[in-house]
Amino acid sequence: MGVYRWARQRSPWIVHFNAASCNGCAIEFFTAMTPIYDTERFGIINTGNPKHADILVMTGGANHRNARVIKNIFWQMPAPKAVVAVGVCACSAGIFHDCYNMLGGVDKVIPVDVYVPGCAARPEAIIEGILRAAELLAESGGEGVGGD
Amino acid sequence: MRQRTVIPFGPQHPVFPEPLQLKLHLEEERVIEAIPVLGYVHRGLEKLAEQKDFVQNVFLIERLCGICSFMHALCYCQGIESLIGLQVPDRARFLRTIWAELARLHSHHLWLGLLADALGFESLFMQVFRNREIIMDVIEATTGGRMIFCSCLIGGVRRDIPNDLLKETIARLDQAEKLLDQIAPVILAEYTVKERTANLGIVTKEQARKLGAVGPVARASGIAMDMRTLGYAAYGDLDFAPIVEEAGDCYARIVVRVKEMYQSFDLIKQAAKRMPKGEHALPIKRLLPDGETVVRVEQPRGELMYYIRANGSKKLERVRVRTPTYANIPPLLHMLTGAQLANVAAVAVLSIDPCISCVER
Amino acid sequence: MRELEAIEIGVDQLLGEAHLLAQDGWRLVTITCARSEDGCEVIYHFDKDLKLKHLRLQLALEQEVPSIMPIFFPAYLAENEAMNLYGLRVTGLNIDYGGRLFTTAEAPRHPMARPAGARGEE
16 A cells, blocks of 8 residues: 555545536535535545546436537546446436437446436435545556556 | 637536536627537437326426426426316415425525635535535425425325424524524625626616516516416415516626525415415326416526426327526526626626526426 | 417418517517427417417428517527427528537437337437
């Protein structure tokens, strides 16, 4: 266990993208950042910039127009990185799975590491999902920066 | 001639949780023209609503928007009830009003928090969200869900609020109101908030009318338009008046929403006091909807309209949803024209309280 | 069968009627497009002091309809949406998304133009 592993597990920064979501999970994600749930006690910080982020939190499924944006954000993130799909829409498009404009879950576009079910997912579940992703980050890669 | 630049604002933007893209045409720092690019959330819900039967649709319609899911279900159920000729029990009408106002409260809190965040007022954002959790707790205690309530059904509501729980609800809301008393003066009287929002994004009464503004945007411009005065659910039995401000700027829109939060507390208390006894739901048996209707309710963001057409079978022919943000996009484009780039996100866009998943369905 | 109290108008009357309503202070609520047996049906919803008025337009397949955007600016989203989802042919739009307001080239062209499961559905 080196310093990288320790750092990755203890201070994951997050970028959030709301794809074809109803906002329910997105708002619950915001709630998880605020005092009652307080993800900052785990060192989790919400950043707006994918280039600063370790974990991508996705809410909502992928549709034809936002697939490009999801890929874009994912590829802008430096490795090692993890993706958390929050809510059934991000996992499998949920109730919208046979809509004409939906591609399906986020995993149709980018690799997903942690699936958080729920409609809408509860803040506790979202925190659990992010912490699992942080563990994955700590286990992944070598000791060097950008190891994948 | 000055140089023109086009800045794509969104779809992923730090202050804006939703994927709205605005193509901002700038001359130096000033916005000359703003063109919205939509479709990042478009799912095709209206078509899906034609494929499912009208009872299943309630649960689909709720997932149109996570913030105001109850209002969508309420509007849809009222439409179907008018088509099958069903009179909802009195207790259900009052319960619906309580949940509708709780939804408005949590939505306005959310908006206030996001606005504070956008203004860089981090501590206020945290305070507002702490207060919002009280309301979320009440919602969870009474419906079982936090974001998607699933409590409105055709013919009434899914579950009753027993009287002791109702009493506790009111006590909790009193607590939230007291906390709001501490927050509201901060946002309304704080010098920095006023400096950043007053005289910005002005929509005059005439313009608001012409651009079809609805909800708090219209009311902040002096138009006393509130669908609750139509008297659906129990609003006909409660005392309230639309909250109107005259200035038409971003600050006026903040004032309207903060006052509406107090109004919601008041409406819930009134409804709890006059809560009638009796059934909370009626069976719909073998009734099938036939004909067409237009229903309107007041969402936290303004007027929500449903057009429903049925043909006497289980499946509906057409469900058209016109959400308030859909109507508030033309006023938004008007506000953005001439605004400074720094004010676009924080002030102009958030002052209409946009909900993009509603717009695109 | 409960029908909406809508005023049936022809395509050539649309702009005139819209002008009168605008002068009278009516607000455009939205435009609804729906399938009918032979083509398309367009309903224009107007509001004034919480009262509603509806104009109903029956269109044959591929018939053109003028945009009411010069009279009611808010119509542009609804008209672009109808062009996208139903393939409605609206002429004279100032802001034209080219029938791609919501969907991209990969999605079905006019997804709502045919009922679900109908032949020819993409």
